[in-house]
Amino acid sequence: MGPDAAAQHADDSITTDVGLLRIDHVGVAVADLDAAIEFYARVFGMTCVHIEENPEQGVREAMMRVGPTPEGGCVQLLAPLTPESAIAKFLDRSGPGVQQVAYTVRDVEVAAAALRERGMRLLYDAPRRGTAGSRINFVHPKDAGGVLVELVEPA
Ligand code: V0V
Numbered sequence: 001m002g003p004d005a006a007a008q009h010a011d012d013s014i015t016t017d018v019g020l021l022r023i024d025h026v027g028v029a030v031a032d033l034d035a036a037i038e039f040y041a042r043v044f045g046m047t048c049v050h051i052e053e054n055p056e057q058g059v060r061e062a063m064m065r066v067g068p069t070p071e072g073g074c075v076q077l078l079a080p081l082t083p084e085s086a087i088a089k090f091l092d093r094s095g096p097g098v099q100q101v102a103y104t105v106r107d108v109e110v111a112a113a114a115l116r117e118r119g120m121r122l123l124y125d126a127p128r129r130g131t132a133g134s135r136i137n138f139v140h141p142k143d144a145g146g147v148l149v150e151l152v153e154p155a
Helices: 003-008 033-044 086-094 108-117
Strands: 020-029 047-054 059-065 074-080 097-105 135-139 149-153
Touching (some): 020 086, 033 047, 033 059, 033 074, 086 097, 108 149
Parallel strands (some): 020 074
Antiparallel strands (some): 020 097, 059 074, 135 149
16 A cells, blocks of 8 residues: 555544545635736636625625636636635735636535544634525645645525
């Protein structure tokens, strides 16, 4: 058994599959949403397929489709709605750039429980509302190698 397999078998009590299906989107913090939409369309040829305000998350966001079909995935542009929002804080600390990596999951509650079982801190006790009626939760970046990981169960 190689080191990877050994690590996998280190705790036989962990049995629940996290249920990742694919990369849902990569989230990028921006100061000006309209300017960022124009930039990603003009420079990379991406198409804006959805714009939404999410007051609970403190964001105005745009989904930019990569490539001609939905299988290409999306970049999510995230602009702060208020100075207290997570995105405003991120911009103050790090400037514009990648703020999160989001995975589509079969069931966000199952995924969260499976990750808690593996010692990860989930930010919410229960899923909250994300883009287009999805249900979302996050793994704290300090538990995931410095990456804010979002779990997305589509509507
Ligand atoms: C903070 N840190 C990060 C980070 N944010 N590291 C990597 N990526 C990030 N995005 C680091 C930071 O540099 C500090 O490192 C440490 O974490 C501070 O931890 P903290 O005091 O808990 O930090 P806060 O108060 O800045 O909060 C960070 C968290 C917050 C992740 C807890 O941003 C949050 O609640 N995020 C989840 C909600 C969210 O991001 N909403 C916007 C997207 P040092 O200095 O200690 O080393 S909304 C969305 O995605 C939607 C609607 C959707 O997809 O549908």
